[in-house]
Amino acid sequence: MQLKSVAVAVVFALSLTACSTVNKIVYRIDVPQGNYLEASKVSQVKVGMNAQQVQYLLGTPVLVDPFSNNTWYYVFLNQKAYETPEQHTFVVNFDSRGIVTSADLDKPLPDVEKPEVNNAVINATEGQSKSWWQFWK
Template identity: 70%
Template sequence: MQLKSMAAIIALALSVSACSGVNKIVYRIDVPQGNYLESATVQKVQVGMTKEQVQYLLGTPVLIDPFSDNTWYYVYLQQHAYEDPVQHNFIVNFDTKGIVTNTDLDKPLPDVEKQEVNNAIIEATEGSEGKRWWQFWK
């Protein structure tokens, strides 16, 4: 009787500890939050642009300064799988007429061209134009 209960306790302990020893087995997707900012788009924002032009390029800001409408905050938070999240803040200041006076980007944004593409391009093979997946006998 004691042998069976000890074997059950050991089996339970091993099964519980086996789950905690495996790290990073579950797939975690990339999570972008806030305004999606690209370096090419941010570089297009110039001093002298109007609020409408900035909003056309970057979209609606995440935060407009509550004490004056002359400061817009674009916040972009990106988390890749198990890495630490990276936050980018882009601040656009306007004068009283709604013209951009200066911009401030806290850290450089990654170039979109340099990022690896995660999508595979599936091309049809020769002679498969008339086939369908359920018509395997053709």
């Protein structure tokens, strides 16, 4: 009789946790898509450059205007975990000779001069004697 009540309690508890309303338990990775745009590279694109120079700086565009090859679109979409995705679009217009006439960025890019560094101490047992069961350290 005791075993039945314990089993029922365990099943009830597990069923409640399975229907949990707690959000954001599952880990979601950052998903960058398109051309990775850096503020330092985008600022180097100037009027008067040719198409090869722009492609060297930024890579192949995501979209080339299908009606005229004079407009290139560089699209960068970044979604971090459960945050709303951020999209940046950089449009480069060329003249008939392949020279940049204008370059427009829809919104400013974040500066990534110093990336976040995890300064956690990994090996805190330096100089201490190791135990026989910690041979892998």
